[in-house]
Amino acid sequence: MRRTHPLIAAIALLTMGFLYLPLLGVAVFSVNAARRGVVWQGFTLDWYLKLLDNEWILAAAWNTLVLAVVSTLVATVLGTILAIGMDRFPWSKRSATGLDILLHIPVVIPDIILAAALVVAFGLLRLLSSIFEPGLFNMIIGHITFQIAFVALVVRSRLVAIGREVEEAARDLFADNWYLLRRVMLPLLLPGIVAGGMLAFTLSLDDFVISFFTAGPESQTLPLYIFAAVRRGVTPQIHALSTLVLLITIILVVATERLTRKG
Amino acid sequence: MSKLLVWYGELTTRRSLLERGALFLIPGMLWLVFFIVLPGLVLVGVSLATRGSYGQLEWQFTLESYKRLAGFSLFGWTADYLTILWRSVVVAFFTTLISVILSYPLCFFIAARPARSRYLWLTLVIIPFWTNMVIRTYAWFLILAPELPFARLAAYFGFIAEGAPLYPNAFAVYIGMVSMFLPFVALPLYASVERLDWTLVEAANDLYAGRTRVFTQAILPQTLPGLSVGIVLTFVPAMGMFVVPDLLGGAKYMLVGNLIQQQFGTSRDWPFGAAVSMALMVLTMISLQLYRRRSKEIAYV
Numbered sequence: 001m002r003r004t005h006p007l008i009a010a011i012a013l014l015t016m017g018f019l020y021l022p023l024l025g026v027a028v029f030s031v032n033a034a035r036r037g038v039v040w041q042g043f044t045l046d047w048y049l050k051l052l053d054n055e056w057i058l059a060a061a062w063n064t065l066v067l068a069v070v071s072t073l074v075a076t077v078l079g080t081i082l083a084i085g086m087d088r089f090p091w092s093k094r095s096a097t098g099l100d101i102l103l104h105i106p107v108v109i110p111d112i113i114l115a116a117a118l119v120v121a122f123g124l125l126r127l128l129s130s131i132f133e134p135g136l137f138n139m140i141i142g143h144i145t146f147q148i149a150f151v152a153l154v155v156r157s158r159l160v161a162i163g164r165e166v167e168e169a170a171r172d173l174f175a176d177n178w179y180l181l182r183r184v185m186l187p188l189l190l191p192g193i194v195a196g197g198m199l200a201f202t203l204s205l206d207d208f209v210i211s212f213f214t215a216g217p218e219s220q221t222l223p224l225y226i227f228a229a230v231r232r233g234v235t236p237q238i239h240a241l242s243t244l245v246l247l248i249t250i251i252l253v254v255a256t257e258r259l260t261r262k263g
Numbered sequence: 264m265s266k267l268l269v270w271y272g273e274l275t276t277r278r279s280l281l282e283r284g285a286l287f288l289i290p291g292m293l294w295l296v297f298f299i300v301l302p303g304l305v306l307v308g309v310s311l312a313t314r315g316s317y318g319q320l321e322w323q324f325t326l327e328s329y330k331r332l333a334g335f336s337l338f339g340w341t342a343d344y345l346t347i348l349w350r351s352v353v354v355a356f357f358t359t360l361i362s363v364i365l366s367y368p369l370c371f372f373i374a375a376r377p378a379r380s381r382y383l384w385l386t387l388v389i390i391p392f393w394t395n396m397v398i399r400t401y402a403w404f405l406i407l408a409p410e411l412p413f414a415r416l417a418a419y420f421g422f423i424a425e426g427a428p429l430y431p432n433a434f435a436v437y438i439g440m441v442s443m444f445l446p447f448v449a450l451p452l453y454a455s456v457e458r459l460d461w462t463l464v465e466a467a468n469d470l471y472a473g474r475t476r477v478f479t480q481a482i483l484p485q486t487l488p489g490l491s492v493g494i495v496l497t498f499v500p501a502m503g504m505f506v507v508p509d510l511l512g513g514a515k516y517m518l519v520g521n522l523i524q525q526q527f528g529t530s531r532d533w534p535f536g537a538a539v540s541m542a543l544m545v546l547t548m549i550s551l552q553l554y555r556r557r558s559k560e561i562a563y564v
């Protein structure tokens with residue numbers, strides 16, 4: 001094991017403190033009894049209990065969950081099929097490069113450009129059907145759009161990793177297309193698909209910009225709620241809400257780590 | 264009639280193979296074309312359209328929005344919008360630079376931990392990476408509040424008024440941006456630092472290289488792959504960031520992201536918003552191109 005220079009260790013620890021000080025601050029003040037300000041007045045869980053009485057927050061939490069679950073399911077299916085299509089067939093070099101660029105667009109462009117493009121596209125689609133009014137449906141479409149790319153990239157790297165020997169063996173043993181896909185490929189791919197799905201789910205919870213641009217009045221999510229609340233000032237209730245979201249994030253991150261390290 | 268071929272144990276023709284492949288590609292590709300490529304083209308179109316007096320779109324070709332962005336208005340030339348674009352590039356640049364400077368010690372520190380606690384430290388860097396940016400920005404609101412030591416210290420030295428919070432200002436934007444993007448640099452950089460070949464560093468030390476030379480000639484070239492990924496992951500989204508400047512920067516410290524959001528929100532000026540988005544897209548393309556050229560050079564070294 002190498003020694004670290006004390007100065008390097010000090011800077012590193014200060015940097016970690018810089019990352020965590022705000023988050024810890026929010027967590028600490030979420031259990032502070034004081035209604036206003038940052039003076040410590042004793043431990044309480046009242047702010048967490050009050051969250052349960054707040055209809056707006058419950059509705060926002062429900063929307064966040066529906067948005068994340070539905071978009072993740074669709075994106076995982078589409079992304080997995082796309083990854084198989086891109087990796088397992090003899091595409092010419094040119095079309096492979098084209099597909100690759102298309103897949104990387106949502107990964108590399110700033111999300112605000114995708115959001116702006118979706119706003120104008122939904123604006124035109126609204127002329128065709130009122131289903132494209134700002135709201136949960138549009139948000140789900142927006143989330144799927146950036147999730148597909150991430151799922152496809154994760155699943156594709158798994159496809160490359162598992163190689164083709166097993167599939168070739170299955171073919172030699174007279175497996176047909178359907179059997180090969182269902183009984184050979186999918187089981188081998190499963191860790192990759194789960195990892196891709198977890199990534200998509202976290203990305204959806206993490207998103208603010210796409211939701212902010214495509215949301216309607218009835219489709220607040222938790223990040224949108226917090227963003228709007230900040231302008232009215234910081235309150236212990238928002239501390240509690242933020243801490244809860246942070247805890248969920250930590251659980252997701254740790255679970256994903258476990259999964260991918262085994263897989 | 265196309266020729267038969269054996270494709271991983273399957274006797275087939277190229278044609279039927281590609282047809283089957285297309286079936287796999289079509290759903291996902293249609294989605295991406297329909298919700299990324301077409302909206303992107305529509306955005307280009309809208310940037311060339313005219314805004315009606317009620318904020319509606321009129322399909323009348325004009326370069327008005329781009330002229331406005333370049334500063335030409337009824338009342339002569341102003342640099343307002345160009346300043347915002349330039350400021351976004353500057354903020355993204357310094358955010359990236361500070362994140363890189365802080366990431367090196369952090370990565371070396373983590374890489375030197377014993378194997379067991381190393382994962383714990385790494386997870387500690389990953390958690391902020393995945394925490395919602397609204398929550399992380401919100402958290403700074405609390406820390407920079409007037410009652411807490413940071414704002415008091417700043418007030419004591421006369422940087423801000425007594426009893427005022429440490430926001431909104433440029434300082435708060437940088438604090439927020441660096442804390443937001445530091446994990447984006449640190450994580451890819453760590454992947455390179457972990458694989459570092461220390462014998463080269465020792466060799467440099469044996470040959471009496473100073474600290475600077477050890478870093479620039481033994482450490483930097485080895486960590487360049489991770490570093491360049493980290494720089495792109497930070498610089499590109501930092502240019503388009505709008506949550507942090509919106510909450511911590513206030514109206515006087517607008518970035519291009521806020522300008523775009525304003526046009527699609529309160530101002531309801533889609534053509535101008537689309538034109539600003541195009542400008543951001545061009546800036547993104549330039550930075551990605553620079554990155555690609557650099558990474559090619561690196562590959563040759």
